Amino acid sequence: MSRLAAHVGLKQSSLYYYFPNREAVIAALVARANVIPLELIGGIVAGGGSAAAQLYRFVRGDVEALCSLPFDINEIHRVAMRDRERFATYWSERSLLERRLAAVVRRGVREGELRPVDAHLTALTIMANDEGVQNWYRLGSKRRPSAIGEALATTVVGGLLAADGSIGKVLAEVSTSY
Numbered sequence: 001m002s003r004l005a006a007h008v009g010l011k012q013s014s015l016y017y018y019f020p021n022r023e024a025v026i027a028a029l030v031a032r033a034n035v036i037p038l039e040l041i042g043g044i045v046a047g048g049g050s051a052a053a054q055l056y057r058f059v060r061g062d063v064e065a066l067c068s069l070p071f072d073i074n075e076i077h078r079v080a081m082r083d084r085e086r087f088a089t090y091w092s093e094r095s096l097l098e099r100r101l102a103a104v105v106r107r108g109v110r111e112g113e114l115r116p117v118d119a120h121l122t123a124l125t126i127m128a129n130d131e132g133v134q135n136w137y138r139l140g141s142k143r144r145p146s147a148i149g150e151a152l153a154t155t156v157v158g159g160l161l162a163a164d165g166s167i168g169k170v171l172a173e174v175s176t177s178y
Contacts, residue, residue, distance in 0.1 A: 026076075027086075027087075031090070033076045033090060034090060034096075034097060037058075037062050037097050040058060040061045040062060040065065041100045041101060041104075044058055049173060050113055051104050051105065051107045051108025052113055052160070052161060052173075053170055053173040055104055055105070055108070055160065056154075056170055056171075056174050057153075057174060058104075059157070060149035060152075060153040061149065062149075063148055063149035063152050064148075066133065066134040066137075067133070067134055067149075072138065073134055074134070074135065098120065099123075101123035101127070102119040105122045105123060106119040113162060114160045114161060115160060117160065129152060129156060157170055
């Protein structure tokens with residue numbers, strides 16, 4: 001708690017005013033972990049566009065957000081996994097994120113824009129890729145989160161495009177609406 005207080009610029013006694021112990025801090029982090037990606041996918045889907053462009057926007061934005069977090073998202077997963085009942089809302093929100101991503105993938109497959117893939121497995125893979133990038137970024141990468149997000153989004157979406165798809169067309173669509 002003393003290191004956390006110093007990191008956020010508070011006295012330890014002030015931190016205890018908001019959080020009685022370390023577990024309360026962790027619970028607050030777990031409670032907010034899915035908010036950003038859920039808001040991101042919701043806004044992207046509402047904004048319309050092709051499935052490939054929506055996936056590109058999500059990956060890019062999710063990676064940028066994850067790289068900007070002051071905590072390790074994978075540690076949040078481990079904490080939430082230790083007490084699935086206490087953090088049931090976290091797992092419910094995470095499942096909702098998977099379903100929303102899978103719906104975008106399914107639409108892209110149905111419309112012939114994306115190659116035939118298992119939409120649920122693809123959604124999980126996208127989330128895992130985004131979260132995995134945070135690990136090496138936090139080890140001291142000199143690259144900007146936006147550059148990392150763009151690189152991963154290009155790789156992921158490019159790999160999902162149907163044989164006649166063009167990442168250039170996706171990038172053109174994304175750049176006109178960003």
